[in-house]
Amino acid sequence: MAVAGPELVLTAPDSKDLGREASALSARMPDLLMQARLVSNTVAHGIHGRRRAGPGETFWQFRRFQSGEPARRVDWRRSARDDLLYVREKEWEASHTVWIWIDRSPSMYFSSSLAPCRKIDRAVVMALALTDLLIRGGERVGIVGLLRPTAQRHALERAAVAIARAPVSDDSLPDAAPFGRFSEFIAIGDFLEPLSDLEPALTGIAARRVHGHLAQVLDPVEESFPFAGRTEFHDAASGLEFVAGRAETVREAYLGRMAARRRRLKAVTDRIGWSQLIHHTDRPAQEPILALHARLSGGGDPRSFGAASASSGNRPRQDAEADA
Template identity: 55%
Template sequence: MASTRVLSPGGRSPGRRETESALTLAERMPRLILEARRVAATLSHGLHGRRRAGPGESFWQFRPFVAGEAAGRIDWRRSARDDRLYVREREWEAAHNVWLWIDRSASMGFSSSLALCPKVERALVLGLALADAFVEAGERVGLLGLSRPQATRSIVERVAESLAADAAGLDEDLPPRAPVARFDEAVLIGDFLSPLDEVRAAVAGIAGAGCRGHLVAIVDPVEETFPFAGEAELHDLEAGLSLRVGDAAAWGSAYRARIQAHRDALAEIARGHGWTFGLHRTDRPASEAALRLVTLVAARAAG
């Protein structure tokens, strides 16, 4: 039988104040940074070359010279080996902005015995690893509502410092309404257990300018399966409410149907803006979700 815990000190009931205190990041951040760098090291850095012609330094391919082009573009060395004239094309390497948002609200402190870590730790590791990978690939990374996009080798530390200093973020279970530019990318990482109307409004507030985006729902295995029986006590970590259930097993089928309907609605919200939606369970390695996001961003940039 699975058991659960919430990041709260002293074994007391997981009320709002205790959970906020438990989610203080300063002490845990060095360990999470190291884990994030290990995840980033496993990723294939395929974002830098966009695999299309444009300004840049990296050679991409030769192509036949087209009448009307400047003669200075001809590669005479390659053309001398054939009876045609060729142009040396370079890859498009223009950096663009990737905006991250990482949910650190009370519900993210949840962890069961089936998980490798609490949801908030997995979200932080994933976000930091992506920041490192994107900057390594030549992009600029910023935090929605917290920091401007930067392309620095110390991006992981800068993002971590911004998050650790942002105590107000512990009260926010959805990203701020900050429209992102059309050619930018937004990656939102959280459990998205808020009412769907609120999620829909938050995503619309970011996607309004037509930016590309990705929703990554972090879930504990227990949240998907609800493998309980007998008497149970359920806690709403955001509102500080509790509910005692006499027969948890009888709730299982209805709960699973409702959570699946919520996930389907999240996917529909994402599709409505041309975004992607993905589910990442905390009993799986962080590298799986990180690789999927890097691949999606690379595919969109090349499209």
Template identity: 50%
Template structure:
């Protein structure tokens, strides 16, 4: 992204020897911030719970959930004859789904996620981690099993936030900014959290691999407000945080229209890659409360896989 001479400031990661030192310092800063991020995630989860409903669904279980109308073609022994005798329609007794759901989380920790402007509440990586931990907390409270792709096997432990945080601190970030291309089991769901500013073709290939056994998934796209609005004017130095490439613009405002057009095209390519594999895309800006992203994403997780 960009850093300029105007009122908006950014912190970015560069390459070379200085970039390596900054990456090490960023890792240290993140390690020190983990307890604070875990606490914030639990606060977000508690706030979001007031606006959320349970994840009950029909399935093979013992607990009665609801009656529904009989559908032509179903087996006759599925009819609840006692309930049907009260009226002129046939009814089927549905039970609550008892099997624990498996959700896989993943967080992009590539250099571009270090971006934080003066317009944002937090850096993209910090917000992504808070959302990851908050989702894990909410889902485990709801009886689901949660894991980290490539790092942590699914678990319903109450201390899931600490478990995920320790695993992330002990691992190296993926150089590609995408998770490893492993097929997830059927009936599982994945939530990938990142900025997804890389090659949409690489993203499409990753989604194809992850969902190849009919796993469902969701992209939670994190954006700093400067990435959305490009509020730069006058002389501005534009920096690629992934490789340190720099470009000095004499009149940054002249680039705004072209930048917005290119960003819109990239976002559409990301959404197209997601649509091809039945994934959803949710955009979240770091100048907005983290709970907004949870409230937007949670209903998508509750949808029946047949939908």
């Protein structure tokens, strides 16, 4: 938390208040669920699911037999119903399971008056909207640590209940999650922990042949650093404090280190073949959902995903900057 004058209000809970914040998140869940449905409905208009034919065990659809195909592909039972020949297609297994992970660390409960919501609220809306959107397209979706993969339509409500009951957590990226060989992984968080911890976690998950996507959720002040005068910075996770007599004098150095941190994180995601986007909580939630859906569908260039926001940033905390 930072105190920088009446024109800018920042809120971040102390460690003793995190239980109360988790309860408040639970109370807001009906509203967040409604927001997620609205976002999903908006994004779903005009797009299609990712299901397509390919090697697998699950029946997808019948289609007309095409000249030149091997006769062994004909489904004679279905073809016996009329005068046409049909082929039974299976669904491509590589698109079966999408895992979503939500960062529930104390830093996600940070917000400023420049944004309409806290980062955790936006992350929950994104996760629920993606769950709804992907299940509509026939995908199996799981919430890491909270919900087993499912394609049932009522999974959205189950996911909301599971998230509402989950406590604040300092857990890092879930390298022990039951990812399958063809799984896709969407991680939603601020990713402001030390890069010395983040890099091996990302590399370890990618080594399991998981294709991943990072959605970094930031408050606008975490990259713009709009502070001046005597400013006190407080880290909700560790309790560390830093007092700047004239905050404007450290702005350039702060922004430079944040830019270097973003480049280093981008280098990691490029190396392991993952996509990355940056979303600010003063922007509509539809923007990152559209970008993520395009990437999951195989469209778009992952190198361009940073264009969803102007640039990355970091919140005012000393331990997160140490490894930049």
